Amino acid sequence: MSALGLDGDWAERVQATQRRVEGVTDALQGADFRTQWKTLADLGLLATPMDTAASDPMAATVADIEGLGRAGVAPGICYAVTSQIFGIQLPLRAVLDEAAWKRLGGALTGDVVLCHALTEDGGGSDPLSMTTRAVREAGGDYRITGRKAFITAAPVADRALIFARTDEGRHPFALTPFLVDLHAEGVTRSAPFAKLPLPDVPMGAIDFDDVLVPGDQRVGEEGSGLALLATTTAWERALLLAYALGPMQRVLDRTIDWARGRVHFGRPMGASHLVAARISDMALALFRSRQLLYGMARRLDAGERPRRLATDAALTKISISQDYAEFTRHATALGGVRSFVEETGLTADLFGPMASATYAGPNDLLRIGVARDLGLPVLN
Ligand SMILES: Cc1cc2nc3c(=O)[nH]c(=O)nc-3n(C[C@H](O)[C@H](O)[C@H](O)COP(=O)(O)OP(=O)(O)OC[C@H]3O[C@@H](n4cnc5c(N)ncnc54)[C@H](O)[C@@H]3O)c2cc1C
Structure with a gap:
């Protein structure tokens, strides 16, 4: 298999993680979300990059996430792991004091x-x-x-990192972040929504009815919500799409096998130039996505601050989500009817790539932000 933009060291790490995860396939198969989560955490895959021994921790984490996907872990689980690490743990690690971070320790062990x-x-x-x-009470809660x-x-x-209004109006200091215990009195979680993309991770609503939140569960200063949000979204836009690398590689591999093996019009399907060009375009999409993600990880490893990378992070997210949708369009075309029938093994995940244009900031709004940054x- 061609590494398509993956350099040697990272290719080895991807394969090593893939093998480790393949070793727990039985525990993952058919298990509920929490069991799968704990199984992967026990392999160390929920560790915060800066708490691992790797010298390039962000790139190493991207490689681990790619290995997770290559092992065949459901894209929804890969997405949830990536989102928790880059969109929640890392931004919190930078703003929580030692005691508050320690209280969050169970997140790294999967508990x-x-x-x-x-x-x-x-x-x-x-x-x-x-x-x-x-609303702040007299005692600070x-x-x-x-x-x-x-x-x-x-x-x-x-626990939820939630953003709530602590002041009226649309000024930059109107919102405050909190880390709220979701088992507290007054918190109600909805049943999982019947969601089309990434079905292996549940999505839902949370109602807060006059929930008492101790003052030490506020994250940072009152009014720092938009600032923290700028950081969590910069991390996500830079690296969240790493979750798609493994699934993309698997779809490319199986589409190549299909195009080589399927014979019609008296020759293998892959002998058609149009089929070959579609495969090549899929490879291009994966190559470009990989280069962007490992490139972002390398810059973060070199010490660049996520918020300083905000425009490049937005462009990374837009580019990969567009490439992922185009990649899937080619795979869907080449699979023919099998792209739509479960037991063929060639079904296309159309909703996942389309959803990536919406979460972590809709691409349309990111495009406006990029143009604004350009003047x-x-x-x-
Ligand atoms: C799979 C998935 C997982 C998610 N997980 C989370 C999560 O964990 N936590 C969370 O908080 N949220 C989550 N979301 C929600 C996501 O963050 C929101 O969908 C996103 O912020 C966009 O908000 P919206 O859907 O309300 O779109 P809207 O704000 O209604 O915008 C919809 C569309 O309208 C157009 N539009 C609107 N305003 C403008 C404008 N000013 N200029 C140009 N175009 C405009 C754009 O095309 C935009 O895409 C998730 C979404 C998905 C799909």
Whole structure:
């Protein structure tokens, strides 16, 4: 198999992780989300990169995530692992004090599942439209009331990084982040939504009904919500799509096998130039995505700050989500009817790639932000 843009050291790490995960395939097969989560955590795959021994921890983590996907772990699980590490753990590691970080230790061992709760029924791309409120009491604790919706892992999570309004209006300091215990009185989780993309990780809503949140569960200063959000989204835009590398490689490999083996019009299907060109375009999409992701990881390993990379992170996310959708379109065409029938083994995951244009900031809004950074007088 061609490594397609993966250099030697990382190729070895991807394969080593793939083999480790293949060793626990029996425990993963048919297991519920929490069992799969714990099984992968026991392999060390939920460790925060900076707490591992690797000298290039971000790139090593991207390689581990690719190995996870190559081992055939469901894309929804790969997505959830990647999201927890890059979108929650890493930004929190930078802002929590030692005691608060230690209290979160169970997240690294898989005993505590985290979720990132920003979006509300009214919308996700405009955080300042949120209505969830945190009201400070005389002793410094808070009371939170509101509803978060469309939250990955909400039905199974133990703690949520939530963003709530602590002041009125649309100014930059109106929101505050909290790490809320989802087993606290007044918290209700919905049943899992019947979601089309990434079905292996549940999504749901969380209702907060006058929930008492101790003051030490506030993350950072009051009013620092938008600043933390800028960091969590920069991490996600830079690296979340790493979850797709393993599934893309698997789909490419099986599509090549199919095109080589299937004979019609008196010759192998792969002897057609149009078929060959589609395979080549799939390889290009994977190559480009891999280069971007490992490139981002290398820059973060070199010490660049995520927020300083925000525009490049947005471009990375837009590029990979577009490539992933195009890649899937080719795979779907080449599979013919089998792309739509489960037992053929050639079904295409159309919803996953399409959803990547929406989460972590809709691509349309990211494009506006990129143009603004380039100097256009354009607002959202
Ligand atoms: C698989 C998946 C997992 C998710 N997980 C989480 C999670 O864990 N936590 C969480 O908080 N959220 C999560 N979300 C929600 C996600 O963050 C939101 O969908 C996203 O922020 C966009 O919000 P919205 O869907 O309300 O879209 P809207 O804000 O309604 O925007 C929809 C579309 O309208 C257009 N649009 C709107 N406003 C503008 C504008 N000003 N300029 C140009 N175009 C515009 C764009 O095309 C945009 O894509 C998830 C979503 C998906 C699909």
